[in-house]
Amino acid sequence: xxxxxxxxxxxxxxxxxxxxxxxxxxxxxxxxxGMSSVYSSTWSYLVRRPFFQQPTLAGSRDWRLxxxxxxxxxxATWWLLFGNGARxxxxxxxWQLFGGGLLVGYGARLSRGCTSGHGICGLGSLQLPSLxxxxxxxxxxxxxxxxxxRLFGS
Amino acid sequence: xxxxxxxxxxxxxxxxxTVSALPQLLAALAAGALFGFGLALSTMIRPEIVLGxxxxxxxxxxxxxxxxxxxxxxxxxxxxxxxxxxxxxxAFGTHQATMERSTIIGAxxxxxxxxxxGVCPGPAIAGLGxxxxxxxxxxAGIALGALVQGAxxxx
Numbered sequence: 600x601x602x603x604x605x606x607x608x609x610x611x612x613x614x615x616x617x618x619x620x621x622x623x624x625x626x627x628x629x630x631x632x633g634m635s636s637v638y639s640s641t642w643s644y645l646v647r648r649p650f651f652q653q654p655t656l657a658g659s660r661d662w663r664l665x666x667x668x669x670x671x672x673x674x675a676t677w678w679l680l681f682g683n684g685a686r687x688x689x690x691x692x693x694w695q696l697f698g699g700g701l702l703v704g705y706g707a708r709l710s711r712g713c714t715s716g717h718g719i720c721g722l723g724s725l726q727l728p729s730l731x732x733x734x735x736x737x738x739x740x741x742x743x744x745x746x747x748x749r750l751f752g753s
Numbered sequence: 754x755x756x757x758x759x760x761x762x763x764x765x766x767x768x769x770x771t772v773s774a775l776p777q778l779l780a781a782l783a784a785g786a787l788f789g790f791g792l793a794l795s796t797m798i799r800p801e802i803v804l805g806x807x808x809x810x811x812x813x814x815x816x817x818x819x820x821x822x823x824x825x826x827x828x829x830x831x832x833x834x835x836x837x838x839x840x841x842x843x844a845f846g847t848h849q850a851t852m853e854r855s856t857i858i859g860a861x862x863x864x865x866x867x868x869x870x871g872v873c874p875g876p877a878i879a880g881l882g883x884x885x886x887x888x889x890x891x892x893a894g895i896a897l898g899a900l901v902q903g904a905x906x907x908x
Binding site: 601602603604605606607609610611612613614615616617618619620621622623624625626627628629630631632633634635637638639641642646648650651654657658659661662663665666667668669670671672673674675676677678681682686687688689690691693694695696697698699700701702703704705706707708709710711712713714715716717718719720721722723724725726727728729731732733735736737738739740741742743744745746747748 | 771772773777778779780781782783784785786787788789790791792793794795796797798799800801802804807808809810811812813814815816817818819820821822823824825826827828829832836838839840841843844845846847848849850851852853855856857858859860861862863864865866867868869870871872873874875877878879880881882883884885886887888890891892893894895896897898899900901902903904906
């Protein structure tokens with residue numbers, strides 16, 4: 600059996616909501632919405648370099664920013680309804696969040712997709728490159744998480 | 754009517770149009786809100802839960818990914834068949850992943866960062882909405898990483 604110490608229903612329900620969000624965006628606008636692109640497209644407001652001004656980034660920066668603002672709105676709604684008044688505190692040290700974040704941002708943009716871009720949108724459209732990307736980042740993440748646990752404790 | 758509808762192919766675009774009209778922005782906001790609600794409900798906004806998955810202690814993330822992929826798969830298949838165009842106009846886009854070395858090398862680097870933090874790009878932003886202000890460090894790191902990637906990329 601799979602180890603599921605917290606059950607599985609909220610995982611399934613949450614996944615259905617995430618899929619519904621991607622589906623709603625597609626039905627209404629035809630847009631394919633992964634989440635890592637906003638970290639590149641938003642720089643196009645500030646950085647003149649041609650890379651950031653390419654149409655795929657500069658042309659999508661407005662809706663991607665609205666999509667990202669929606670993430671905050673949705674999680675805040677969940678918090679108000681089910682959060683029991685306490686904020687969700689994160690116990691990971693700031694330098695670990697920042698340092699890991701650098702790799703996350705660099706890697707996801709080099710790969711042109713992350714857990715949502717390759718994982719949800721890519722697998723949802725049966726893209727072989729996305730499947731290989733997912734298998735690759737799952738593998739390196741499994742190894743890294745288990746090695747860092749051994750080194751630093753959990 | 755079904756035959757006449759199926760004889761008209763859906764408008765599918767492989768180019769990315771500039772999308773800035775208010776209805777589209779509101780649609781993106783609403784879609785993002787559903788996405789963010791799902792990330793919070795599934796506890797994917799908590800890096801500790803994601804790290805638990807990566808250490809094989811809790812396999813719940815597979816349910817999250819599986820459910821999201823199935824819903825997305827159905828929508829991507831069905832919407833262009835039922836609708837000639839998206840509800841708000843434009844054209845149905847396609848996810849275009851290309852098989853390049855950078856796709857795999859980037860994914861490997863992303864995975865290392867994900868394994869260190871338990872944070873990926875979407876949840877880093879969504880968690881801010883649930884009061885996890887610590888995640889600004891993750892968002893800053895991801896944004897800086899994306900800047901470095903773009904600044905060092907060949908145009």
